[in-house]
Amino acid sequence: MQLHRGRLIDHIQLVVRDLPASEKFYTAVLSVLGIPVLSTDNGYFIADEFTVSAADSPTSTGQLTGRHHLAFQAKDRETVDAFYSAALSHGGRDNGAPGIRAYHPGYYAAFVLDPDGNNIEAVYQGDATRNVPSVTLDF
Incomplete structure (x- = not known):
């Protein structure tokens, strides 16, 4: 496990x-x-900086978190399609089939609801970000 500051x-x-x-x-x-997902014996699992806990886990406050929207980056459109298929095959529900979205040109995404109703997205923005320069902000 590696921390990213x-x-x-x-x-x-x-x-x-x-x-x-x-x-x-x-x-x-x-x-x-x-x-990769790392399982534990302590009522939670982790994937990078993403943790999912049971309500009775020592890592939670005992309250369900409610409904959230999370978007995971995909490396290409095929990966978005595979994400959508895997989600529907493993307890997810359709919330927007893979396709181009009107957010900006090249935004290709799929949306599913996880077992708790959270809106989970996989998005590929490669077509829209190929020629976008990186930006450094100084405060």
Whole structure:
């Protein structure tokens, strides 16, 4: 495990009703994206800076987190398609089939609801960001 300092988000945690169902779902969709899931015996699992906990886990406050929107980066459109298929095959529900979105040119995404109703997206923005220069902000 490696900590990444200086990022806007340190980590994201969801507290879920059914940890085994969520672990099955996220293991399937994150493996398509090339992100490994680490299981624990302490009522949670992690994937990079993403943690999913049972309500009775020592890592949670005992309250479900509610509904959230998370977008995971995909390396190409085929990966978005594979994410969508894996999600539907592992307890996810359709919330927007893979396709171009009107957000900006080249935005290709798919949306699913995880077992707790969170809106989970895989997005490929490569076509739109190929010639976009990186930006450094000085404060």
